[in-house]
Amino acid sequence: MRLFAFASLSQVQRLRRVLLDQGYFVDMIRTPRTLHLSGCGFCLKAGEDLAGQIRAAAQAADIDILTEAEAPAAGTPAA
């Protein structure tokens, strides 16, 4: 799974809605502290199969992806 972090929760919500309108459901979660991702503290979580759609939707909506990272495995201790 991949995580996409953004500067604003509103951006996360907008992208999630855009993707939903395109027929893709993407999870919105709190950014795990272990990733130390900057931004609003929320991110989109999706499988590799949807990563391309997220990048394309962000570009179309003129929203910068702040950070993209592999989601940590469950049980990873906080840094």
Next chain:
Amino acid sequence: MIYLDHAATSWPKPPGVIAAVTTALQTAGNPGRSGHRLAMAGAEYVYRAREAVAELFAIPDPLRIVFTAGATAALNLALKGVLKPGDHVVFSGLEHNAVWRPLKKLQAQGVHLTMVAPSPDGSISADKAAEAISPATKLIVLTHASNVNGQLNDIAAMAAVAHDHGALLLVDAAQTAGSVPIAAPAMAIDLMAFAGHKGLLGPQGVGGLYIRPGLMLDTLIEGGTGSASASPSQPDILPDRYESGTLNVSGLAGLEAGIRYVLSIGVETIYRQEQALLRRLIAGLQQIPALQLYGPAINAARAGVVACNIDGYDCETAATLLEERYAIATRAGLHCAPLAHRMQGTLTCGSLRLSLGASSTTNDVDSALAAITALAERRQA
């Protein structure tokens, strides 16, 4: 109660608005801060309100909507976010104190002001505004409709003038949002302030500012946005940059419900209904001899607001009698718009304002006409 004070605030609110506010108070946490379900529910209320506003004004990107405590706060943000000492601003003689007072404060800080008075027909001429423009003009401010007499202004024409001269156009849509069709980008509006509690039928305490893409304003307040929290600087992304502090989530939930109600009827339909009632009201008032009617001609472009005075009554007394004897709610006085009253010659006496809304009926108008006729005849007798 016959309610003809929609220009102050719409009443009654649709049941869905009341339910939405109540539900949000019961189910919403602080949006954009915590990650638990109540906080996420709060964020969802806010985002849905943003989407509703964007749909209403045909704005492609909901993130260009900044929520504020109302139209006044939005106008302050726009004016003080754009204008700096040495800049010049052109504004109309129909502006509300929500524009006039911030401009006077900015004038004291070195911003230069030029007012464009209404033409003899009451309208604000784009040509006159063009004549007032100087190389230092940064902004033209125009109310979409006067809250005193309903004069509806040509926004697209003013936008063309502003952009021809490299200036921005700020529109005060407090009186028209939800009552008059508005497509902000298609009308080339750069900045537009709106109230949530008038034609949008939401609760008081919510409003917003549309900021067109590519435009960045200075901030009016700084603080927590739930984003870029480690940075000492205000973020430069919208809407966060201008939304410091916890938003009025329940109010925004009510705003979304109000807008959805408006959209379910259709702004064009509401506009036509109000115009039909407006013509009926004006035509009736014109039949009362002892009555002074102000504002644009009956068939001119206007919003659902009528200004008048009954001979022999000061406007406050007339409003009081209308309520006490006939249970009709109106508003008398200067309506926080002394410029417009000066322009229509009522600065010293004020006027009686009758304003229509989405819930207004033929019976409301006919009852008001009968009551005003009775007051006028009693004074004449």
